Amino acid sequence: MINRLCIIGVGLIGGSLALALKKYSACQYIIGCGRSIENLHNAIELGVIDDYHTDPAVAVQGCDVVLLAIPVGGMRTVMAAIKPALTENMVITDAGSTKGSIIEGAREVFGDLPGGLIPGHPVAGNENSGVIAATADLYRGCRVILTPHENSHEDALNTVTAMWRATGAQVNYMDAELHDHILASTSHLPHMLAFSLVRELVNSPHHDNIFRYAAGGLRDFTRIAESDPVMWRDICLSNKDAILAAIDRYRDELERLQRAICESDADTMHNMFAEAHDARARFRCLLDIQEQDCQ
Amino acid sequence: MINRLCIIGVGLIGGSLALALKKYSACQYIIGCGRSIENLHNAIELGVIDDYHTDPAVAVQGCDVVLLAIPVGGMRTVMAAIKPALTENMVITDAGSTKGSIIEGAREVFGDLPGGLIPGHPVAGNENSGVIAATADLYRGCRVILTPHENSHEDALNTVTAMWRATGAQVNYMDAELHDHILASTSHLPHMLAFSLVRELVNSPHHDNIFRYAAGGLRDFTRIAESDPVMWRDICLSNKDAILAAIDRYRDELERLQRAICESDADTMHNMFAEAHDARARFRCLLDIQEQDCQ
Numbered sequence: 001m002i003n004r005l006c007i008i009g010v011g012l013i014g015g016s017l018a019l020a021l022k023k024y025s026a027c028q029y030i031i032g033c034g035r036s037i038e039n040l041h042n043a044i045e046l047g048v049i050d051d052y053h054t055d056p057a058v059a060v061q062g063c064d065v066v067l068l069a070i071p072v073g074g075m076r077t078v079m080a081a082i083k084p085a086l087t088e089n090m091v092i093t094d095a096g097s098t099k100g101s102i103i104e105g106a107r108e109v110f111g112d113l114p115g116g117l118i119p120g121h122p123v124a125g126n127e128n129s130g131v132i133a134a135t136a137d138l139y140r141g142c143r144v145i146l147t148p149h150e151n152s153h154e155d156a157l158n159t160v161t162a163m164w165r166a167t168g169a170q171v172n173y174m175d176a177e178l179h180d181h182i183l184a185s186t187s188h189l190p191h192m193l194a195f196s197l198v199r200e201l202v203n204s205p206h207h208d209n210i211f212r213y214a215a216g217g218l219r220d221f222t223r224i225a226e227s228d229p230v231m232w233r234d235i236c237l238s239n240k241d242a243i244l245a246a247i248d249r250y251r252d253e254l255e256r257l258q259r260a261i262c263e264s265d266a267d268t269m270h271n272m273f274a275e276a277h278d279a280r281a282r283f284r285c286l287l288d289i290q291e292q293d294c295q
Numbered sequence: 296m297i298n299r300l301c302i303i304g305v306g307l308i309g310g311s312l313a314l315a316l317k318k319y320s321a322c323q324y325i326i327g328c329g330r331s332i333e334n335l336h337n338a339i340e341l342g343v344i345d346d347y348h349t350d351p352a353v354a355v356q357g358c359d360v361v362l363l364a365i366p367v368g369g370m371r372t373v374m375a376a377i378k379p380a381l382t383e384n385m386v387i388t389d390a391g392s393t394k395g396s397i398i399e400g401a402r403e404v405f406g407d408l409p410g411g412l413i414p415g416h417p418v419a420g421n422e423n424s425g426v427i428a429a430t431a432d433l434y435r436g437c438r439v440i441l442t443p444h445e446n447s448h449e450d451a452l453n454t455v456t457a458m459w460r461a462t463g464a465q466v467n468y469m470d471a472e473l474h475d476h477i478l479a480s481t482s483h484l485p486h487m488l489a490f491s492l493v494r495e496l497v498n499s500p501h502h503d504n505i506f507r508y509a510a511g512g513l514r515d516f517t518r519i520a521e522s523d524p525v526m527w528r529d530i531c532l533s534n535k536d537a538i539l540a541a542i543d544r545y546r547d548e549l550e551r552l553q554r555a556i557c558e559s560d561a562d563t564m565h566n567m568f569a570e571a572h573d574a575r576a577r578f579r580c581l582l583d584i585q586e587q588d589c590q
Contacts, residue, residue, distance in 0.1 A: 240559065
């Protein structure tokens with residue numbers, strides 16, 4: 001049970017955690033922090049937080065856990081702002097989509113990595129944003145990856161693990177670098193592809209008709225292109241090398257397929273589609289099993 | 296009201312049309328035709344068709360409408376098979392995903408394009424296949440594009456239009472070439488991207504972990520990679536030029552984004568993501584309006 005939690009950035013991610021912890025009575029008091037007073041007012045009215053401060057250094061005072069749920073690009077500034085108010089037993093975690101840059105930023109700001117710092121990433125969320133989209137069940141059945149470092153205290157790790165488990169999430173531990181490579185493929189690359197596809201469609205010679213005659217597949221396929229541009233800019237800046245490598249590998253695959261189409265090479269095309277088809281079917285089974293495990 | 300309909304290829308597409316026409320009493324008798332007797336037996340047991348023949352030339356006899364619902368690559372062979380049994384008033388339509396190749400094939404097989412030939416494309420379907428996946432509501436609210444040619448009879452066009460409208464679909468008319476260009480962008484390109492993404496993930500250095508830590512976005516984004524490999528091989532062979540052009544344009548977009556990431560050009564990235572975000576939001580509104588119109 002957390003006594004007092006400070007959530008810096010009360011949007012979809014931070015707000016959903018707050019709602020889940022309240023629903024399952026896993027936290028006594030939640031204080032929000034952010035730049036928009038209107039948003040913080042909304043969060044109180046929606047029952048997401050109990051109170052708020054706009055100054056991070058004030059907001060974190062007396063809290064046993066602090067969650068940074070802001071775009072990755074803002075993490076250093078906020079860490080610097082809360083630094084004077086940090087106490088030895090305060091646990092700090094985050095919900096950023098990249099982890100290497102958080103650790104790097106913390107090293108710069110704090111000099112040495114604090115024992116209470118447990119970087120984390122709830123692999124959840126959707127194309128919506130803002131506290132208005134927050135729900136208590138966002139994390140149910142999802143995975144949360146924690147990337148503790150060489151200084152991390154076991155107690156802090158246990159606290160953050162218990163916090164996420166209370167929301168119904170599965171918690172896994174991983175090296176920050178491995179996290180960033182895996183997420184580059186499973187999340188960052190697909191987003192880059194979706195953003196690029198929507199741009200291609202808008203710029204295509206028949207763009208007036210494109211969206212009128214779009215099938216359901218396109219709707220699913222481009223949904224993630226409605227994700228927050230600021231968040232994705234920050235992710236690209238902070239996980240640049242892994243994302244570029246994933247795009248390179250992807251472009252090689254696409255070129256190989258394009259060559260087969262260009263040469264009307266029916267067998268190669270069929271093999272490529274069949275391999276992808278079979279791999280996707282195995283992936284679906286895996287997801288179905290995971291969902292059953294979580295229920 | 297159609298008296299006797301012959302469906303050649305009783306899978307998801309042909310089977311769903313049959314179920315819809317039966318549900319809305321828009322056809323008296325449906326005869327199926329295909330190579331797999333087991334599948335045709337299933338279709339009878341599922342109440343999809345009333346009877347079947349495995350020989351297309353026999354199956355079409357006495358029918359007022361014939362639907363070819365097979366992969367595009369098989370169309371010429373089937374058109375040649377039914378040619379001797381064609382009568383002047385027989386209406387022939389198809390459900391192929393490309394239209395230029397159907398018209399080209401018909402010209403080769405029949406010498407001159409028959410007045411009863413109305414090429415068509417229901418912009419529907421999902422990653423499932425086979426008559427077992429057929430549902431009466433597959434076409435509800437979907438668009439069906441018909442691409443009549445210079446010889447098409449008005450009566451035949453009216454018959455095919457009424458048939459699809461009976462399923463709850465919206466019917467539009469379009470030039471075959473324009474159809475193929477639009478679908479290259481809205482359907483064929485996204486499928487190529489999804490097939491390539493799944494292949495990239497399978498071949499990536501961390502593929503063991505990739506699918507374990509996949510978020511919901513990836514599930515939606517790769518769903519269409521489970522589509523039928525034979526169907527997609529045929530689509531690529533028959534709409535090669537338009538698909539290659541769409542992939543070229545897409546690769547340019549992706550390269551532009553990759554360059555911005557490589558140069559850590561935050562403003563360009565943000566602008567690209569924001570443009571895609573806004574276009575996708577407009578697209579969602581358009582789809583929502585269309586869905587309301589159809590209800």
